[in-house]
Amino acid sequence: MNSFDFKIPTDIRFGKGKIACLAAELSKYGKRVLLTYGGGSIKKNGIYAEVLNQLTDFQVFELGGITPNPKLSIVEKGTDICKKNNIDVILAVGGGSTIDASKHIAAAACYDGNPWDLVLDRSLVKSALPIAVVLTICATGSEMNCGAVITNDATCEKLEINTPFLYPRLSICDPTYLFTLPNKQTAAGAVDIMSHVLEQYFQPNDEAYITDVLSEAVMKTVIRYGKKAIDEPENYEARSNLMWASTIGLNHLLTVGKGGAWSVHPIEHVISGFYDVTHGVGLAILTPAWMEYVLNDFTKHQFARFARVIFNVNKLDDMIAAKEGIECLKEYFKSIGMPSTLSEIGIDSSKFQAMASEAVRTSNISKNAYVKLVEEDVIAILNKCG
Numbered sequence: 001m002n003s004f005d006f007k008i009p010t011d012i013r014f015g016k017g018k019i020a021c022l023a024a025e026l027s028k029y030g031k032r033v034l035l036t037y038g039g040g041s042i043k044k045n046g047i048y049a050e051v052l053n054q055l056t057d058f059q060v061f062e063l064g065g066i067t068p069n070p071k072l073s074i075v076e077k078g079t080d081i082c083k084k085n086n087i088d089v090i091l092a093v094g095g096g097s098t099i100d101a102s103k104h105i106a107a108a109a110c111y112d113g114n115p116w117d118l119v120l121d122r123s124l125v126k127s128a129l130p131i132a133v134v135l136t137i138c139a140t141g142s143e144m145n146c147g148a149v150i151t152n153d154a155t156c157e158k159l160e161i162n163t164p165f166l167y168p169r170l171s172i173c174d175p176t177y178l179f180t181l182p183n184k185q186t187a188a189g190a191v192d193i194m195s196h197v198l199e200q201y202f203q204p205n206d207e208a209y210i211t212d213v214l215s216e217a218v219m220k221t222v223i224r225y226g227k228k229a230i231d232e233p234e235n236y237e238a239r240s241n242l243m244w245a246s247t248i249g250l251n252h253l254l255t256v257g258k259g260g261a262w263s264v265h266p267i268e269h270v271i272s273g274f275y276d277v278t279h280g281v282g283l284a285i286l287t288p289a290w291m292e293y294v295l296n297d298f299t300k301h302q303f304a305r306f307a308r309v310i311f312n313v314n315k316l317d318d319m320i321a322a323k324e325g326i327e328c329l330k331e332y333f334k335s336i337g338m339p340s341t342l343s344e345i346g347i348d349s350s351k352f353q354a355m356a357s358e359a360v361r362t363s364n365i366s367k368n369a370y371v372k373l374v375e376e377d378v379i380a381i382l383n384k385c386g
């Protein structure tokens, strides 16, 4: 098991009605709040009203309209608001996109220069405004991690900043806030959780037994409750289990003792950077294709364990079990309504070469991934996604 440091400074308040703590908690950071949100779902489902109800003693500035796959231009707008109005704290109400844009704004507000500089060189981040979150979709784990993924509108580069300054100080996770999620977003969220766990689980180091078993618990939770949350959107048991699975799925707990570069996310970030597709949809298409491509005498043992533990595959031969596990994963994604090919979402092969070169240039997949991937490998995986 690798050595590790583990510190998460985020205060999680989980459960129905936890919004009641917002005013008291937020006032620890000041009274001038930038409230950030997406395209308006929070106004339709009443979360916006509940949040404003908590903010009567605060001076509230607003930045709405943060899109999925959030763009640098909205970060620049938010940074301006913070600088001109001496904002004390940013309150992100939404999912990964709103939280990530808010994290980037929080860092850029404390930096004299172009916010994109911070994405290209995270060492330039020397401080950030405090961030609080009211989570409305469970997928990314951004509510308890220090990553933010931003797309540069001009170049289509979709890159991550990752620095401890970006941990939210507070995250309110109320499973009832997930009741209004469209099925596609619930499903894409389930895939994203699954993919985060798989990226951490499939690594050469298999001595971190405890971490692997925790990962399996999170994956079983996704399988058990993903479909249920779609069939019964107001099922609290399903929503709450998935919500906590997403937080644990990417708060570093499932990396400890393991480590190594991720494989599928760097490729998906290029797809959603080029084509603005839903992150979880891209992952649903890519993940089984990547597994098929990298299945070999080295990976077959972990893939077989995955198949046996997660999908109860009972084949004794590792290669056969591994293949059956990949089929089960495909079937699972299909069962929750995810597409299985790029052509289904309108993507043809015309940019595969450019996408592959971008994926290799902007990540470590060719250096220390589970199975190292060069441009030709990425093109082959994209071709498998048809």
Ligand code: NZQ
Residues within 6 Å of the ligand: 037, 038, 039, 040, 041, 042, 045, 066, 067, 068, 069, 070, 094, 095, 096, 097, 098, 100, 136, 137, 138, 139, 140, 141, 142, 145, 147, 148, 149, 177, 178, 179, 180, 181, 182, 185, 189, 192, 250, 265, 272, 279
């Ligand atoms: O914009 P609104 O109107 O709010 O609608 C959103 C959006 O259309 C809707 N939604 C959210 N909560 C809802 C709701 N609709 C009805 N009821 C609710 N309660 O859902 C749509 C998707 O929201 P978004 O925030 O984009 O989803 P998600 O949380 O999946 O975030 C995706 C972004 O996070 C990045 C992805 O690449 C993508 O840009 N990631 C961030 C990571 C991180 N920070 O650690 C890691 C991930 O791997 C990922 O890359």
Ligand code: ZN
Residues within 6 Å of the ligand: 140, 192, 195, 196, 265, 279
């Ligand atoms: Zn993800």
